[in-house]
Amino acid sequence: MIKTINRAGRREFMLAAGALAGASFFPKPARAQSAKIKLGLMLPYSGTFAQLGTAIENGLRLALDQGGGKLGGREVEFFKVDDESDPSKATDNANRLITRDKVDVLIGSVHSGVAMGMVKVARESGTLTLIPNAGADAATGPLCSSNVFRTSFSNWQPVHPLGKVMAGKGHKKAVFITWKYAAGEESLASFKEGFTAAGGEVVKELFLPFPNVEFQALLTEIAAIKPDAVACFFAGGGAVKFVKDYAAAGLKDKIPLYGSGFLTEGVLAAQGEAAEGLMTTLHYADSLDLPRNKSFRSAYAKTYKAEADVYSVQGYDTGLLLIQALGQVKGDVGNIKAVVTAMESAVIDSPRGQWKMSKAHNPVQDIYLRRVEKGDNKVIGVAWKALEDPARGCKLG
Numbered sequence: 001m002i003k004t005i006n007r008a009g010r011r012e013f014m015l016a017a018g019a020l021a022g023a024s025f026f027p028k029p030a031r032a033q034s035a036k037i038k039l040g041l042m043l044p045y046s047g048t049f050a051q052l053g054t055a056i057e058n059g060l061r062l063a064l065d066q067g068g069g070k071l072g073g074r075e076v077e078f079f080k081v082d083d084e085s086d087p088s089k090a091t092d093n094a095n096r097l098i099t100r101d102k103v104d105v106l107i108g109s110v111h112s113g114v115a116m117g118m119v120k121v122a123r124e125s126g127t128l129t130l131i132p133n134a135g136a137d138a139a140t141g142p143l144c145s146s147n148v149f150r151t152s153f154s155n156w157q158p159v160h161p162l163g164k165v166m167a168g169k170g171h172k173k174a175v176f177i178t179w180k181y182a183a184g185e186e187s188l189a190s191f192k193e194g195f196t197a198a199g200g201e202v203v204k205e206l207f208l209p210f211p212n213v214e215f216q217a218l219l220t221e222i223a224a225i226k227p228d229a230v231a232c233f234f235a236g237g238g239a240v241k242f243v244k245d246y247a248a249a250g251l252k253d254k255i256p257l258y259g260s261g262f263l264t265e266g267v268l269a270a271q272g273e274a275a276e277g278l279m280t281t282l283h284y285a286d287s288l289d290l291p292r293n294k295s296f297r298s299a300y301a302k303t304y305k306a307e308a309d310v311y312s313v314q315g316y317d318t319g320l321l322l323i324q325a326l327g328q329v330k331g332d333v334g335n336i337k338a339v340v341t342a343m344e345s346a347v348i349d350s351p352r353g354q355w356k357m358s359k360a361h362n363p364v365q366d367i368y369l370r371r372v373e374k375g376d377n378k379v380i381g382v383a384w385k386a387l388e389d390p391a392r393g394c395k396l397g
């Protein structure tokens with residue numbers, strides 16, 4: 001039925017029907033080109049990922065400030081919701097930003113489950129949507145959409161090289177431990193794929209509900225299994241507690257711990273000695289020897305009196321992408337088709353190294369092998385050059 005009505009008619013239909021009120025796949029109702037561009041931030045500002053949400057917003061604001069504070073010549077206005085990393089509130093939160101605040105661009109989120117709710121709304125409404133963290137594979141896989149772009153990673157990406165790294169260190173039997181939700185499960189699947197292909201075996205998969213941090217029973221189980229190594233996905237507050245508990249249980253010196261690099265991002269000061277020596281794979285590292293990284297880190301530290309991390313880089317790159325694309329369309333954010341074309345061909349000169357969008361709208365990027373040394377994520381090498389998510393099931397491009 002929707003297919004049979006024209007663009008303007010479709011909008012009226014939706015408003016009249018009360019279904020997804022205000023959702024418009026196509027140009028917003030004529031707003032003067034001089035009006036502010038509205039950015040809707042749907043990020044966690046509370047809970048275990050609170051710090052991650054703030055880092056993303058900080059990075060985004062830094063990029064915009066450095067770009068003169070405007071997008072395509074237009075002032076910018078922010079609208080924010082705390083998504084609480086709660087998937088059950090995701091659709092309502094996204095709809096609120098779109099229908100109540102009438103944002104031009106939806107930006108979020110951190111949590112994969114929340115992102116899935118957002119992507120659903122983005123696909124139905126046609127709102128231009130940028131994902132500055134959440135790795136949910138489907139967002140740039142079976143549920144990919146021309147109006148949805150990711151500036152971070154897919155869950156498949158950072159851990160894909162980790163199996164090969166661990167097998168290369170002689171580890172044959174590994175335990176994987178994580179939270180039972182999309183990001184944990186997809187990280188495990190990707191790790192298993194890489195580790196098995198390299199001759200390893202995942203002998204046990206251990207889960208706890210998100211965002212629980214009662215690790216004791218599972219650590220006791222790991223001690224009993226005595227694998228060659230442990231791999232994991234944890235992030236934010238949960239990652240602090242896991243790394244400290246792992247060391248406190250006496251496992252750190254007996255069974256080497258690895259992870260996707262989120263394990264040690266933005267949390268090294270809190271983890272302290274317990275994190276020293278941990279090896280992880282990720283699309284960023286503090287110590288990347290790139291002029292762009294150095295200037296970014298010093299500007300970030302000066303502005304926010306905090307160390308930059310992968311989350312702030314992803315926020316920053318979201319800003320760079322907006323600056324580039326909206327500059328190209330001279331601020332005409334309502335011309336989604338032109339904005340999409342601009343984003344598809346953007347080259348992002350990022351602190352993580354230069355990257356471009358894949359056909360499925362996910363960064364094609366280097367994955368670094370890092371080791372924690374004296375409270376820093378030091379780069380040891382490139383674990384995988386220009387890694388592209390397989391985008392299984394995506395029909396774009």
Ligand code: PHB
Nearest residue numbers: 111112134135183235262
């Ligand atoms: C996710 O839920 O996709 C997620 C959350 C935190 C991270 C990485 C991925 O650090």
